[in-house]
Amino acid sequence: MSGERDGDEAGALRANILFVLPDVLNARAEQIAAHVDSLLTNALLSPCERPGVVVMQDGDGARELMDGLQFSCASRPPLRLPLEEIVVRYVESVERLRSIPGVRLAAHGESVTAANEAAETLFQVDASAAVQHAWVLRGQYGPTLLVVSCADEVELSRLVASLVQVPAATIYGTPLDRPHALRLAQQLSHRCARISSRLLDSRTIAAGERLYDDLHRFTRGIGGIATS
Template identity: 25%
Template sequence: MNNPTTSEAPLPSPMAPHAWASLDLAARRADSAAADFRHSSVAERCRLLELISFHLEAARGAIAASARDELGDGAASVAMEHDAALQQLRAFNAVLRRSHWLGAAIETAPPDQRVQNIALGPVAVLGTGHACAAPVYAAAAADVIAALAAGCPVVVRGSAAHPRTSALLGEAIAAAVRATGLPGGVYSLVADDTGSASALVTHPDIKAATYAGGRDEGLELMRRSLDRADPIPVLLDIASSNPVFILPHALNARAEHLGQQLLKQFNPGTAHSMFKPGIVVAIEGDGYIDLRETIIDGVLAMPPVALASAGARQGHADTVERLLREHRVEVLAEGAAEAGGGRRGARAVFVEAEASSLLTTPALADEHPGPSGLLLRCACPEELLAVAALLGRQLVAGLQMADGDTALAARLMPQLERMARHVNVNSFTSMPIYNGATAAQAIARFLRPVFYLDVPSSLLPAALQDANPLQLWRQVDGEMRH
């Protein structure tokens, strides 16, 4: 068993020695930087986020060109990700500026009891794994920015699908770190080598990890983290089917429009693949046939959808094969195959099943990666509610409603809150948008409280020594109320 206080970890068996040496160095550098970065001021971290924005913007053209060469991504999709990254940085910066309580001292009565939020330590950001397509800006993802805002050094696993683009993003962030005078180990980018995710999760210098991707890989990483001498939190965003519930009045009023908007999400340039709606739940009645026909026409006209990684392509192929094996499933339409037998593009597929099929075939509710989808036909509102009760945890749940759907929506909403982290109403834009509330919560995931009882003032951290306990608590309480 390794000593959790040292970084002398053995070479993990699946890794090549040179890959392990690079990863181990990054983790050790992050550990060396952790204490200084944890004690950095809010102003210093705000400055870091501002400089990251500056360097990312300066590299915009180079990143777009690299993404085009490596992934074939068009200018519009890369520009969308770039602007989303800048918006995230602005949101996290704003939270830090007005909410010093996230990383500084908070005090509660009585005066001899104090508590301070401190950074967890080095965080491994593992990206999306091989079963999901990694976004172009994965190396500057929200988890990366949130951890830096909290004062945690990060070791980011790059993407094998676009290593040069990842390197450009990594260099932009590293340049911002250097410009602030912070230790170099605050940000490191390591290659997506075989076994790298597992090696980071088990490295003794890593104190937390994040992963967004396939269920099996995510759960395996969590199991490995629990086998450590000092188990660490692994924050998982497991890929899911992201169901959309279309209620009767909305279906009757805008079936064709809803079908068209739904299929736009099959284009990886419009949303991260993990947040794409994979299941559509609707009640058979007025508008249902129009929705069904719109989906059929749209899928038949859909060209092959480019999926960057072999893992993402295989995940899509496995899902289609699984769906087509189910005797309760009817194929509505299949899109065009890639000309010349090419393997980069995935063929769009949409199938239909009765909602009652979930009772006997719960696997229908599994993740639908790539351009694949399932239309669930419900006989009545009670069956739609039963479907919602059967579905497990989801990243996103959507609700399409009109004025006459209010009563049914009120019954459905508690189920959506139970299952999903993000609930969208009358929108197919599923990617999370970071504002003050969501950014604050994202940062808080990388902090832990330390409680001080009867500790002499001379031994307290400077932030607690300088704070006026009652005044600080009143200020924080007032900020949170507003």
């Protein structure tokens, strides 16, 4: 089909966890949804840049973010993979995810028309269920995105404490989120190989700007941590 996307086995892995903090979520949910969509459809990104999990706290912007992600997922064409064996592995990973109590299918992409295609899927789960199956937070195989909803920062902290050997994480926030971001970065520093931060201003998500100077100073002093 004309809108289909090509992918390879490495590109099918989504290993980046995006943490969307409360102020930026409530102020710029629609913009974040568009940004996540751009990351999911960029074939040039490495597995550690591709988002497989989005973590957010419940709030005014949470529903708007989910609406945007659902719309994008439902209209996205299938990903064409080079081998049918990779598609089989993807289908198995989706079924494994669906089998977890509390995991809900939120949206499904356009239907496949060939044996080597995989349809986009969007799942959602509460943090209380996700911590019981921490393997789902290490990334997703194939065109799958999992959104994890936390009731508050306490529940988010429990979720982060359950992480084991996470390849990459990206923190999104505004200056008002700074104290929260610093606490989160400190927790992640013991569990994540690479931490990035993104500043959201009134116009755009500036991928080349650091979230805050003090967050940069904190992460710069930790081995294996990078900010961008």
